[in-house]
Amino acid sequence: MKPTKKPPVYTMHRVRKGWLAAGVCAGMVCASLSGAAGGYAYATLHGNQDESTATPAQSVMASPETDLSAVVESCRQSVVEITTETREDNPVFSGYAIEQGAGSGVIVSEDGYIITNHHVISGASSIAVKTTTGQTYEASVVGSDEVSDVAVLKVDAQGLPAARIGTSSNLQVGQTTIAIGNPLGSLGGTVTTGILSALDREIEVDGEPMTLLQTDAAVNPGNSGGGLFDASGSLIGIVNAKTSSEGIEGLGFAIPVDEAMAVAQQLMNDGAVTNRAAMHVSLVDDSRQGAAGVYIAQIVENGAADQAGLRVMDRIVSIDKEAVDSAADVKKIVRSHQAGDTLTMEIERDGSRQTVELVLGSSQN
Structure with missing residues (x-):
């Protein structure tokens, strides 16, 4: 083994x-x-601001003999x-x-x-x-x-x-x-x-x-x-x-x-990042449930997930047909989008799967 x-x-x-x-x-x-x-x-x-137009190949490249003190x-x-x-x-x-x-x-x-x-x-x-x-x-x-x-x-x-x-x-x-x-x-x-x-x-x-x-x-x-x-x-x-x-x-x-x-x-x-896409949920990775994966632990009232009809303890199976196994997977996908984009999510709730459309909100709200 x-x-x-x-x-x-x-x-x-x-x-x-x-x-x-x-x-x-x-x-x-x-x-x-x-x-x-x-x-x-x-x-x-x-x-x-560095206004140099030199390409990386033109930049000074250090060798063991290069003096970088200046x-x-x-x-x-x-x-x-x-x-x-x-x-x-x-x-x-x-x-x-x-x-x-x-x-x-x-x-x-x-x-x-x-x-x-x-x-x-x-x-x-x-x-x-x-x-x-x-x-x-x-x-x-x-x-x-x-x-x-x-x-x-x-x-x-x-x-x-x-x-x-x-x-x-x-x-x-x-x-x-x-x-x-x-x-x-x-x-x-x-x-x-x-x-x-x-x-x-x-x-x-x-x-x-x-x-x-x-x-x-x-x-x-x-x-x-x-x-x-x-x-x-x-x-x-x-x-x-x-x-x-x-x-x-x-x-x-x-x-x-x-x-x-x-x-x-x-x-x-x-004073804050205002244009980052957000689902307005807290996620948790859990292997003790009926199916291991990423679950919704909390939902912000009137946020993107709430408006899409998601519920606490829904398991997120995939987003835009891409399988997700962890909260990190979900975060990575969300960060590749902008506020206002629509995600097609497959979730599992009470042992059955269903498709949900979620319009991403922003981190500001």
């Missing part, structure tokens, strides 16, 4: 730096209750360290706990807009940004999108060194990559290099299907939200994940810059 292969696990990488327990009586840090958590979180903007010195100034604090009530000790986290970000405008990952700042009660000059700023969240794992922060500053925004539309496998970030939450400005290993790797990260750039540049916890640059110093991606499979290295991933900046622009304009 052949051994069962376990699928690779891809994780997002915000560093959780530890817990500080604070008593409600005086607000003092209680040293006897503090300690390291020792875990990792599973885990047209105003920027300088390029690195230019682009690393746009990468910042991000530290977060998240307050959580702790009824056991009649107080609250403060979890400290860390990640990275990239300055995309001289007046203080910074792009990072949603999972880096999700749930944070306070966010601080530190530049390569050592200046620290308090940051506010302009908008954050869990689906794309993109967030935009704002600091009160002028004249910041914004990254030169490149494009991910004409990249080629084998191009030099430069990853810059804050690994382990304490090594800000760390630079690693590699190549583009793949351009459109479809993987599932913490239950969300994503299409990402793949690189063999070293990526570690704390790199999340940092920049992936090409050999000319243009930003081509936002680092967000790596494989956590034991013994596997050299598999890092980044959100293509075209997608990341498109989301960031919407977050700046509207």
Whole structure:
């Protein structure tokens, strides 16, 4: 009998730096209750647009003898360290706990807009940004999108060194990559290099299907939200994940810059992504039911699924004649459409199958 292969696990990488327990009586840090958590979180903007017309083949390609110091010195100034604090009530000790986290970000405008990952700042009660000059700023969240794992922060500053925004539309496998970030939450400005290993790797990260750039540049916890640059110093991606499979290295991933900046622009304009297609349901993968597959767990009242007549515990068998076996399969199909598109769905309800027409709504409603 052949051994069962376990699928690779891809994780997002915000560093959780530890817990500080604070008593409600005086607000003092209680040293006897503090300690390291020792875990990792599973885990047209105003920027300088790259106007170069050079094709990837014409770009500088690094070899072991290539000196990238000038390029690195230019682009690393746009990468910042991000530290977060998240307050959580702790009824056991009649107080609250403060979890400290860390990640990275990239300055995309001289007046203080910074792009990072949603999972880096999700749930944070306070966010601080530190530049390569050592200046620290308090940051506010302009908008954050869990689906794309993109967030935009704002600091009160002028004249910041914004990254030169490149494009991910004409990249080629084998191009030099430069990853810059804050690994382990304490090594800000760390630079690693590699190549583009793949351009459109479809993987599932913490239950969300994503299409990402793949690189063999070293990526570690704390790199999340940092920049992936090409050999000319243009930003081509936002680092967000790596494989956590034991013994596997050299598999890092980044959100293509075209997608990341498109989301960031919407977050700046509207505070949220407003044009993403949505079924307005919560889905769950369940093998304990009569038939294994993906089931509807919740339905938003008056949303797309509700108006189509779907019910909780309906099993989705196929969409547009394409079989689906998991929530990730459904999400992938929905994301390939726009709000207003009609899906033909085959569902199973009470042991019988039926066809349902569903008009997709938008994420805004």
